[in-house]
Amino acid sequence: MKPFKISLFFLIFTSLSFSNNSINIGGGLNVSSLDGEEESGIKLSPRLGFNAGLGFEIHVNDIFSILPGASLETRGENAEMILREKTIEAKVKFMYLQIPIYAKANISAGAGFFFNIFAGPELGVHLSRTFDIDGDKLDDNLFTDSKTIDFGLSVGLGFEIPAGNVAVFIRPSNYLGFTSSMEDDSSTEEDESEDAKHRNIKLKVGYKIYL
DSSP, X not given: OHHHHXXXXXXXXXXXXXXXXXXXXXXXXXXXXXXXXXXXXXXXXXXXXXXXEEEEEEESSSXXXXXEEEEEEEEEEEEEEEETTEEEEEEEEEEEEEEEEEEEEEEEEETTEEEEEEEXXXXXXXXXXXXXXXXXXXXXXXXXXXXXXXXXXXXEEEEEEEETTEEEEEEEEEEEXXXXXXXXXXXXXXXXXXXXXXXXXXXXXXXXXXX
């Protein structure tokens, strides 16, 4: 255990002393959905949302870096059904605090431009959820509780453009949730359709401020 602690301390110390460490501030759009069984007669579609967050990029060397951070994200899904010859639109909206830790590979394109590939786990903390039908908000207590913690993996590509002592970044990514978004409050097989995992395509644009 002691050698591990020494190695970890050495990694942190050498990373913090690297000159290209930076604070990352950005935001953008999400296209999210829930990956579960689609019931007959209900048409599901992704929901447009937003993300905004802060990260700290720690360089291990010229190529590899670690990017921990935190961001607020809205997710959800839209549903459309026909009941008594009337089209009904339903929406579920989630708000999460996401805590990612990415491993990032930076590939120089010359003149300060960089392409990058990043991937890593994300821990999500559920903050809120709302349901509405045809614009009317419903009582959240009528529905199965959402799990407090969500866990998944993000993979993405990026591009960085130098702008003086800062850089502009563009980072599209894809998030795959590993855990169900709903609590299992029944042992019956009928509730298997509620085993809905989050899927989220994200586009984040922002600034890197070098330290």
